[in-house]
Amino acid sequence: MASTLLLVVVCVLDVIAFALAVAAEHRRAKASYYSDANGSYCVYDSDYATGLGVGSLLLLMASQVIIMLVTRCLCCGTALRPGRSRVWAITLFITCWVTFFIAEVCLLAGSVRNAYHTRYRSVLSNHPPSCATLRKGVFGAGAAFVVFTGIVSELFYVYYSEANNEGFQPARETGIRMGTYHK
Template identity: 45%
Template sequence: MSEGRGSTLVQILLVALCLVAFGFAIAAERRRSVGIMLRDERTNETYCSYNSDVATGYGVGSFLFLLSSESLLMGVTKCMCFGRPLTPGGSRAWVTFLGAEACLVAGATKNAYHTKYRGMIYAQNFTCETLRKGIFVAGAVFIVATMILNVYYYMYFTEATNTPASHKANRASSTVGMTGYA
């Protein structure tokens, strides 16, 4: 381990897990469910039909890889949750991590809601609801920000823990007189 930079293996694992999570988030955005209006020939009513549910799986996969990355960092630095902070403050990556996870969970849930539970909804005068564009992209942006902040946090954390604390000089007696004049 080089002085002040931390383990290269931990940094590589952090980046690799975040990049896989980023890839899954982009894949989820590209494979979002799309609803089309169909007409039932028997009853002459329209309903929404949604294509496959692949984006939900990609969103969940992205969520799990990002969670693994954050768990690795917190396990290595022994700073679970909001544990022992560095001297002006702790990891700022928690905000981006929670933002990314929220986007990924919301996107996967909304996507699954349409494909799994609303496979056939009878619609009158409205279009088929689909997942709004950009939910998974927002998660991907947060993933990249989390990755950058985590790598910097790990580097600064190892530098702070490896640097010896400044020692006070051991003096036999004080140089400042504290007794009054009599």
């Protein structure tokens, strides 16, 4: 019951993080070039994508923290039972962290770059300023990796639960058995 509730909470956080990342992709800032008597400058239309990207980043981080606290980050607690479930749990643990890191970098880079809205002026030169904006697809890539992270982290939890079924306990008699000695 508790494990099902945990998976539902993590899934909801991941879905909301994905929705925010997709919304950030559609709301990223666009720039317009203007020129007046004071010089040339860029004007950016909105800054919604930055907040959406940061929200997605924080929700994904909360999801990852919950999974890692419950599984004790795979390094604390009882040893996992040997077998296929343990191998999958370890593999998915590593994959989960890699996809999480990529998603966080995409969302953070997109949010920082989108927030970088300054007025570029070219008063002394005749060259127009560069109205650089965030490339299309940065938040989209973050959203894709949010989905990958969600799927992999939930699979990791399932295999961890299988391998952690009451922990690994060796048999009661671990010594070498010897037959009775007869002369």
